[in-house]
Amino acid sequence: MMESNILLDLKDVNKVFGTNHVLKNINLQIERGKFITFLGPSGCGKTTLLRSIAGFYTIDQGEVWIDGKLVNDLPPYKRGTPMVFQEYALFPHMTVFDNIAYGLDILKRPEGEIQQRVEAAMAQVKLTGLEERYPHEMSGGQQQRVAMARALVMNSPIILLDEPLSNLDAKLREEVRVELRTIQQELGLTVIYVTHDQLEALSMSDQIVVFNRGKIDQYGTPHEIYYEPRTQYVADFIGTTNFEDAKVVKYEGGLATVQYGQAGDTVTIEAREHLAVGEEVILCVRPESLRIEPSETSDFHITGIIKSSMFLGEKQRYFLVDEVGKEWIVDAYDIGKKVYDGIVQIGAAADKIHIIKKNGS
Numbered sequence: 001m002m003e004s005n006i007l008l009d010l011k012d013v014n015k016v017f018g019t020n021h022v023l024k025n026i027n028l029q030i031e032r033g034k035f036i037t038f039l040g041p042s043g044c045g046k047t048t049l050l051r052s053i054a055g056f057y058t059i060d061q062g063e064v065w066i067d068g069k070l071v072n073d074l075p076p077y078k079r080g081t082p083m084v085f086q087e088y089a090l091f092p093h094m095t096v097f098d099n100i101a102y103g104l105d106i107l108k109r110p111e112g113e114i115q116q117r118v119e120a121a122m123a124q125v126k127l128t129g130l131e132e133r134y135p136h137e138m139s140g141g142q143q144q145r146v147a148m149a150r151a152l153v154m155n156s157p158i159i160l161l162d163e164p165l166s167n168l169d170a171k172l173r174e175e176v177r178v179e180l181r182t183i184q185q186e187l188g189l190t191v192i193y194v195t196h197d198q199l200e201a202l203s204m205s206d207q208i209v210v211f212n213r214g215k216i217d218q219y220g221t222p223h224e225i226y227y228e229p230r231t232q233y234v235a236d237f238i239g240t241t242n243f244e245d246a247k248v249v250k251y252e253g254g255l256a257t258v259q260y261g262q263a264g265d266t267v268t269i270e271a272r273e274h275l276a277v278g279e280e281v282i283l284c285v286r287p288e289s290l291r292i293e294p295s296e297t298s299d300f301h302i303t304g305i306i307k308s309s310m311f312l313g314e315k316q317r318y319f320l321v322d323e324v325g326k327e328w329i330v331d332a333y334d335i336g337k338k339v340y341d342g343i344v345q346i347g348a349a350a351d352k353i354h355i356i357k358k359n360g361s
């Protein structure tokens, strides 16, 4: 029989704490060898789902399948889904070797087997030779490798990481991020990573699951999540987006002509979902897709006054207030800190505008 590529299959998973319905009909399939991120603000249910997969919580309804097996009734240690927490939860008083051997010790595996498996795991994460070190004698990146080795030694099909980098400073975080992604790719591991940090999610993942109050709003590649958000919630949560209400006046062959703004201007945009004439939609435009004083007539344009600007290192961010008093954010990368006086136009090409259905979220 061919091995299925789906390693984790969640079917209609529901979890309730008292009167708090924390997970609402979660359906999700995760492929082998992928780096998956659960992304969303605090309290949206990411950790609850991770713990439900690991078996620390019993779900109220639904099914959790791991590697073709229904695991609803299995305790955590029989699921093969170790979790790595903040600061990797290494035991500070134990050597690296003992930290990695811990899970096998608990299972009372024979000495020789433990020795051999720990050495193999240490070689996989390139830590051979550091067996006798203590966690505090290692860099953040090395500690992350120990945490991974601890999961690898158990031959786990999935490794679950709950905000493992949240206590590190910005520079170390970035270093460890790269480290983690490298190990995952080199060893073809399946990793589920929980974070509320969108940059972390965008930069590390094969697929991102965006949570919105206990539901999945979108499951897609970082590129899809960023450029083709399915709901206003996703567009708003990931990066910065300008929104404009519009109405569909024509829809034909996947092209929607929409009317927007005070003067009733129109723009024709490729639409991924079927739209009806008369339907209310929201246009999403990223700050980097807008130009101030666009040289040629752009497909989409807004008139207003630049109220302020902000230096952000690689770019200058401008805040424009349009004719109805709404604020627009425009990022300029190439013009230095130019001062604009009086009425200006900002514009974007039609292919930089994304349409979302108004009832999307």
Ligand SMILES: Nc1ncnc2c1ncn2[C@@H]1O[C@H](COP(=O)(O)OP(=O)(O)OP(=O)(O)O)[C@@H](O)[C@H]1O
Pocket: 017, 020, 022, 040, 041, 042, 043, 044, 045, 046, 047, 048, 049, 196
């Ligand atoms: N053991 C528990 N008992 C009761 N309520 C809980 C428990 N664990 C979580 N909750 C509640 O479930 C909801 C989701 O919490 P969860 O920790 O899953 O969110 P999260 O998205 O991981 O957020 P954070 O990033 O803050 O951990 C919250 O309202 C929380 O208060």
